Amino acid sequence: AINVPKLSPAYLLTSAIMPVAVVFGLLCLAEISRNITTIRGKAIAAAALILVLVGSFTALSIMGYIQGIAGKFISVINPFTREASPLIESVAEHRVSAWGSLYYDLGIGILFFAVGLFFMFRSPNNRNIFIIILGLTSLYFACSMVRLLILFAPAFSLLAAVGINGLLKPFVALLKEPPKISKRKYAMGYVGREFSGVAIFLIFMILMTSYAFPMPKVYRQAYAPTTISGGSLSLVPETPVQEWVNMLKWTRENLAATTVVCSWWDYGYWLTILGNVTTLADNATINSTQIENIGFTFMSNETQALRMLKLYNAEYILVFVTIDYNGNFANAGGDEGKWTWMARISGKAHDRLVSQGFISEEEMWTDDFEKVRELFGNYTLGTHWVDNDKDGQIDNNELISASRGQSSTIYKLMTYAVERWKQEQRGGVPPTTKLLYFEEAYIAGLDNDGYKYGGIVPLVCLYKINYPS
Known part of the structure; x- marks a missing residue:
């Protein structure tokens, strides 16, 4: 996505460019009609030009020279196709x-x-x-x-x-x-x-x-901060956010340019350009199949995720989580608010992932939003809310664990980082979350005491992948 695109003459035959040629033909027709005085002559000229345009368009379509309209262009014309x-x-x-x-x-x-x-x-x-x-x-x-x-x-x-x-x-x-x-x-x-x-x-x-x-x-x-100086937070911090800058500095100084880091596509450009590592997807979102695989990696359990990561020879995996002063998920721009998209996008590849043997039919989810929440957590990832007294408010004993959500790879990676922050800043015990195949490499934000950035603590977490021998 960072390379300059090289357009061939075939680009002139795409569906995005052909309407321009049609409009040019209509302008030619209008100019011809001005110089033809008889009605019969105007009718013949119009019929001939329309015949040439329709015939050329049909012939090029049959021969396969005219490409279809890309999905993003179709989604602009008809927004309902985005569903x-x-x-x-x-x-x-x-x-x-x-x-x-x-x-x-x-x-x-x-x-x-x-x-x-x-x-x-x-x-x-x-x-x-x-x-x-x-x-x-x-x-x-x-x-x-x-x-x-x-x-x-x-x-x-x-x-x-x-x-x-x-x-x-x-x-x-x-x-x-x-x-x-x-x-x-x-x-x-x-x-x-x-x-x-x-x-x-x-x-x-x-x-x-x-x-x-x-x-x-x-x-x-x-005067608004750039995205990276704002730390990708969904609020405007009063001071520049250093966590992402520190993480990218660490990867640039400690990892090779060929090191493959798996992360959600939101951070692809930062990791590639500033972090000088190789990512699996970036903000261009061109390779939808690869993004589906990344979503599957995060939403599946560690064993299933490892098989997908091995396919790309990934050496590290990165997650981004935001928490509040008390260590609860803050939903301020981190992956704790993006997991539903990871599940829905990977659920779109339900049949492919099952047929390729990455997961069983019984365990695999779909792209249905309500079914995703029912499976991984209807309150937040790893937590269900059961409104027993039907009062619309969260009371004691109404939040219960969603085991499938808590066994997902992204939940374990985020929870481990939160426990590490509590250990550093609140004098807590070492993390109780056990990672099977991932080992902490560097977590940016452990030095944040929770008083900066309006009480939001961004944690950028990098883990080394340990494949079993």
Whole structure:
């Protein structure tokens, strides 16, 4: 994923590029029709061009030159297809945009955008129709996938400006009019220039309070910490988070570039570029089969996981867990909040993993979310909540162990790290979690006393894999 892609001429025949050729053909048809004066000539030219386009597209499809539309492009056009792919759905940037996220990024300007569309529809010339199509399609795709909101910015800026201009125009015109002095005693009144000034000032204040106060949004984004300095936490820490930096420094100084480290795909780029090790998957999420295997490694027991790790000659395995001051899972961006995706993504490969002998049919799970929670823990990984008194609150003796979740590899690796932190910071006993094939190599965050980062303790845990002889 870090290499520069080398595109061959075959890229011009992909389904993402072919529509551009079709639009070019339509533009040629429009230009030809302008220079042909007779209706019969225009009809012949249109029929011939359409025949050529359809014939060429059909021939190239039959010959296998035109590739299908990639899954991510299909998921943008039809967001409901993401339900069939837990991997695409698990990426936060692929989520459907909520109204709150749209308003957070666009502010009160979204109202002026709607007004701009109204003014464009009132005078539907070629220019306005083009901007309407640009605005509506950009809005659709921005709502379909949150990461595409940036593509909506140019159309949003144009239409919001049109809306503001359309609202201000009548008030500006009133300001330019000379004052009218009526000689009639009971003449009909009119809107004075002072009211126009008030309206213009109100619109100005609305825009200022949305985009300039208390601080321009561009400044807030500029001062926001980068992902790695934020430690991949789901909150903004008051100081840079050192745990991930320390882990990547340790791998770069103590491991070879060819050392294979198994981790969830979220950390692939960091480990490859900054940690200088080899990972099994990265943030490009291109190799879905390999990501399914990684999810299986974490959700299966140690013996089953070892067989999968041996397939890749992995030497180390890494997990990331966040806990609170008391040592409980904090769900602040660690793997304790990602295990459901690991289970669902690997469950998508149910038949393949069973047929390849990694696990039995009875033990293997599916990608059904409710069944995954029923198997591994409906409260959190390794814990079931049984609401005996039906009051909707967690009472004593209502949290019970989920044995299948507690036997999973990721649960044991995270729990071991938490026990090590309690041993270091709370004077606890050595870890009671017994690891069969994994040995602690380095855990970044054991020196965190729990008072930093808003009470969140991030633990980046690296274990050496000990294969039986």
